[in-house]
Amino acid sequence: MIAEIGHYALVLAFFVAIAQVVVPLYGAARRDTALMGFAAPAASAQFLCIAIAFGALMHAYITSDFSVANVAQNSHSLKPLLYKISGVWGNHEGSMVFWVLILALFGFAVAAFGRQLPDSLKARVISIQGLIGLAFLAFILLTSNPFERLDPAPLDGRDLNPLLQDPGLAFHPPMLYIGYVGFSLAFSFAMAALIEGRVDPAWARWVRPWTLAAWTFLTAGITLGSWWAYYELGWGGWWFWDPVENASFMPWLAGTALLHSAIVVEKRDALKAWTILLAIITFSLSLMGTFLVRSGILTSVHAFAVDPERGLFILGILIVAVGGSLTLFAVRAPALKAGGLFAPVSREGGLVLNNLILSVATVTVFIGTLYPLFLDAMTGDKVSVGAPFFNATFVPVMIPLLVLLAIGPLLPWKRGNLRAAVEKLWVSALFTVVVAGGILVLEKGAPLAPVLGFGFAAWVAGGVVTELTERIRLFRIPLGDSLRRLFNLPGAAYGMSLAHLGMAVFICGATGEMNWTRELVATARAGDTLTLGQYELVLEKVERSQGPNYFRDMATLNVSKDGVPYATLHPERRLYPVQQMPTTEAAIRSGISGDLYVAIGEGSDLGGYIVRVWVKPLVPWIWAGAMMMVLGGLFSLSDRRLRIGAPKRSRRRPAAPAVTEAGD
């Protein structure tokens, strides 16, 4: 019964979406306040309907209602509660419902918080948001109904893929989805602005925080996924340039560019058309990611051709959305009035270069990801484009960005002096030389990669510190005044510094891991000692036991570092009987200087277990750097009220239900 309510709510949401698209759009064209006022309650109703559907699906999972086909295929009665819940979005149908839920949530957010928006802009934004929802609701209802019943119901489910039964992965999809579906709002705002034919700083003030929020979640989501891959897949990699990873990385790159260009629109009323285009591109890349992942085209072109229904549907949505929005852009963008002027050497100029580099980086990932599909479809030739390709192309593209990252924030708006900015950076330059030189000596001049990596990290970090000291005028005014300035800095300033510094920390982590990792693979029996670097590991024992829905072999290793007891590690190997699938649970001891990573394999025929040990320097810096970017995003978001200024104060009132707004 509850499943049917869910299904019904989805159908209802579909019809609400039709009204949400048509009525406000028509109302905005006719300047009819009453019809425009329909937008907000429609968005709220839309969100409510989808929330009910999502709740119904969640209910089916929690109660293990195996008469629902989706639950039977992806859950199991013995599965821990957390994974019953995360199982809702751990499969195709459920994840699509989650997708539209987030979409409707963002539409609802505009309805709820959009008091200050001009009526027509608000109506149009909500209408476009509804249009995207409409397409995906149709997709779910026609090809991917999560509420389909089974008769007779099976006694138990087929369980969720054990690799997905992990806390990191329980939260990874929601973060990721809030991130890349969140860019839909930037897209809707862009479309609405094109229809209105007007982009002003007020528009950017709206778009920027929402883009920033989406970007922050996307960053967190990607990081969580990377972290999961690192500890769960058992071979200690953290980024594989897998097409599915790239699918979330491209919107991230474009979204990062969008964040920066929106600053220029907001502060200087320039780069309007470009920012609109970026908003379109960013969300189009999100849609393309959904297509790549959901159509199965990545697994093989063949699989896609055999069951093309879903893939073609999303491809259709993608083509209409991208084609439609670009056409609208081509027609309307020339009408946008160009804004403030600036010299090539200026903050604006720096941000334009930032956008150029990030765009080229996006294109690099885009071509690399799609080329094999493209070539296969055109000529039937098969090529592989993997990590070595991206390391050889993407990394060099990003290097100029790192150089620029230290200089750009030191340039004033409108017109700057490159020499003055560079002169401010002499301490950073010295620091960079010292760090790079230090690494060169330490490494005895061998490979150049770590020298460059740490050198650039030092340059970026130096740039951040320089910018901060300039801002608080350290040593040029009394120290107390400087500190007061430091505490009174706006959130956005902290946000920028933190995020940029996070970049430096991340580069250190990535460089350390890629260049200094050491590995030992050996067969060990109980009592054997393994030595890797400063570490000595004694395999005490391997015990077999049973978890809630799996069996495990758990090893106990006593580790000493330089002869001093350091840790006791328990790597596991699990077998999930329902899916007949083994997983590894690595044991990781993290320290600020790096990770000690131990995984065990199956017992070998000759007795003993295969043990893999890695010393992975600076890996925690990768996560720390990414978390700093997330924190930077949050800090910058906290600044919103300040930035927007006085009119916002009225918003301290609790958001009343949007329905009342219709009567306004």
Place this chain on the structure above:
Amino acid sequence: MIRSIILALVLVVLSMPAFAVEPGEMLKDPALEARARELSKEVRCLVCQNQSIDDSNAGLAKDLRVILRERLVAGDSDSEIKTFLVERYGDFVLLKPPVKAETLFLWYGPFAIGVLGAIGVAVFLLRRRDGGGDEAVPMPLSDDERKRIDALMSEQDRKA
């Protein structure tokens, strides 16, 4: 999650016995083994989703690792081994595709787009130039123009 589903799918299908590189496969000579590891990172496990044979647990990956090491022991160079693998399995086996007619756009496309973008940005920036006020100022003179003006001015001076 999205990645994991695909990865997971692949792993389920392949349901591998143990680890990637196993102790039994490794070569005694550490230098040769190090070369083997580096080389395996560039060789695709053909039945996997975007995994190198160094990472993969699939049976085929293991076979390829063993073959690769045999060739190394036999004294082949890295490029000879790659050629050998490409002859057997096609370009698909290399995770870093070779530069040739079909892959020109892959390798140089981003570069070409970068150059075009840079030209576009340069043109845009020069047009956006600001004289410091809110009014647009005329473009500064090029060296040629300056010379011509100087010449004209000095001519006028002479006449005066």
